[in-house]
Amino acid sequence: MEENSILFEIKNKVGLITLNRPKVYNSFNREMALNLQATLDLCKENPEVRAIYISGSGKAFSAGQDLQEVVAEKGPELSTILTEHYNPIIRRVWEIEKPIVAAVNGVAAGAGANIALACDVVVATESASFIQAFSKIGLIPDSGGTFFLPRLIGYQKASALMMLGEKVMAKEAEQMGMIYKVFPDKKFPEESIKLAETLAQMPTKAIGYIKRALNYSLTNDLNTQLAIEDQLQSAAGQTEDYKEGVKAFLEKRTAVFKGR
Secondary structure: OOOOOEEEEEEOOEEEEEEOOHHHOOOEOHHHHHHHHHHHHHHHHOOOOOEEEEEEOOOEEEOOEOHHHHHOOOOOOHHHHHHHHHHHHHHHHHHOOOOEEEEEOOEEEOHHHHHHHOOOEEEEEOOOEEEOHHHHHOOOOOOOHHHHHHHHHOHHHHHHHHHHOOEEEHHHHHHOOOOOEEEOHHHHHHHHHHHHHHHHOOOHHHHHHHHHHHHHHOOOOHHHHHHHHHHHHHHHOOOHHHHHHHHHHHOOOOOOOOOO
């Protein structure tokens, strides 16, 4: 049994999650997947966590599935891996109404890439890369890849990257709209955490409502979306942070949000 496959701490209102199997480029086995699910649940429930930051130990963000587990004599079936490991992770990332930053510190391949792309804000170090590696071993993209990637970069580009399995370097990923921003390697840890800390100081309820509205927008028509905006704006207007934001604006000072 491996220990500490997921590292976790709370600092400056940010839940810092580190994928921690560096010897295998943070590839997922069952233990790490279940530990990540549990850690995301903790972040969801803990009011001290107002933003979530996910990165990897060592040289990689995550190389995806640990294939040694799959080919082991009593290894899990692919269906089990999806229904019990990855799909629950993606659903948590989608549903947690707190901002989630994926800080891609190296290669993000397969399920590792798609977990990153499911997050709300994706940043990467200059030397990082993304690859839909599935076709290289005769599989299809999973972990929400076929849902998120075409919406991020368009159908044509997504289909080519998935079928060909081509590596995309961080700067190109930024240029095509796959990710938000690239930082120089030396500045990446500082700048990426600073981004998460900024989000943690913002009005958490409103950020959650923004996330919910964007999620709805992927399947709604215009009139339905306008109704959702009405509903969520009314809810945001009842928060303490809204009252503080308006008061701070009128008093010409910086607002101090409490996430309530």
